[in-house]
Amino acid sequence: MASKIQEWSKDAVLEVQEYVRLIAQVARAVFTPPIYYRDIIEQFDSIGIGSLTVVLLAGLFTGMVLALNSGITLDQFGARSMVGRLISASMVKELGPVLTGLMVSGRVGSGIAAEIGSMLVTDQIAALRALGTDPIRKLVVPRVLAGLLMMPLLSILATGIGMVGGWIVTVLQFHVASSIYWSSVVQGLYMQDVWMGIIKPLFLGFTIVTIGCHVGMRTTGGTQGVGNSTKLAVVASSVAVIAVDFMVTKVLIVLLY
């Protein structure tokens, strides 16, 4: 039993060490040539545009269901005009970034791990190195940059469409006037909330893609290994999204409020 714990601890420390090493390599590669601009643009498209549909749908229905539930509760106190305020505060600060993070980790985190993992087990990564290409610069850096910069944009769009979803339900279901809903949305927003909604996705995007790349780069064991890496990437990045969200929220509350 003791030896198993020792072995598990060693593996855990090794994983953390390799993850930190990957981040250090990425940090160095971002600021030194060569930089593969075409790959960066391709990843912006793949991660950003490619995730748009799923993120918008998630945002829309989250806003709608939030309006539905909160509307019924607020109606009991005769405060159905306050639905917009509740939706804007929830979506901007928390639900927009986290739901986008979860959607992106399911779609992008798994995709990155599967793609890099299958390249690794079929010797394509070794071939890249043999051809004089650093796989960190070619594969990891473009994905990290795309994750870092596209996540805030996706989160803003998800939040916006969530508010639209809330507006549809509030107007059609609770018969609140559009102007009242939107003025309530604006009243519920503070500048600190907006900053939180922009800063959080930066950390979440970075976490999701670096975990996907790390897991992909550590793939072993052929096609079965690729499957395992894909699962691990989704699970680890989804849990990390929630954990990082908590930690970043804690820090931002101290710094902003």
Added chain:
Amino acid sequence: MAKVLTARPPLLDEALAFGGPIVVFDKVSLAFDEKVILREVSFTLQTGHTKIFLGASGAGKSTILRLMLGLLKPDAGRIFVNGEQIDRMREDDLMRVRADLGMVFQEGALFDSLTVGQNVGYKLNEELQWPAEKANARVKEVLGFVGLGEFIDRMPAELSGGQRRRVAIARAMAAKPRILLYDEPTTGLDPITCLTVDEEIIKLRDLEGVSSVLVTHQLRDAFFVAEHAAIREGNQIRFEKADQEKADQAEFIMLKEGRIHFEGNASELRAAAAKDPYIRSFLS
């Protein structure tokens, strides 16, 4: 002979001219955890010559190629490639050494999201930043060399196993490296396709002056490469039995349990089989 692209200092160039020590392994050892892969392995590949590594699966043959490329670092010993000691070299510096090396991986390791032409031209376009016109011309030239000129726009998934290996050879030779490494290039291929791949290896060695390291457990291919020569006659290329001097330029190394069990030319290997039961069992 095609002119190589990577410049070397004149003195080094002279030292590494035909017959010079282009790759040197000096008492190289490597272990993965408890498993010892190589034990004090030493050999020299001379410029323009061929080294053929034989041995059972897991004997460390492919590991030697990965050590030459710097994809793995030895635990002990020194490795020199093209006059540079690479065993402790940083990854960034290794990129310079790799510029003069080409590797054909076991299953080809073609980039499956790129076309055949993009695979072959990868190094020229992405790393060497050749003008598109010049790179395209070179891609067509090397694809023609391996007889796959019409496959330039196909995807790797549309190719047969043999065609994939030949594209991998074209990709490895596109940037005109001085050294080509072949990791089991004929494994899993039918005899006729094997012969085609073997002929490509001989052509590159004899017509392009490339030093070759071949890892295989296909004896027929190993002896064919060692004992045949390519001769250009106008636009035709003819393969014939090599004379003794040429055949001596191909040296066999048999690995057993991480050590060099035999080192010598094809006729010495056949002679050793009469006395050594391990070699005999391997050759029979």
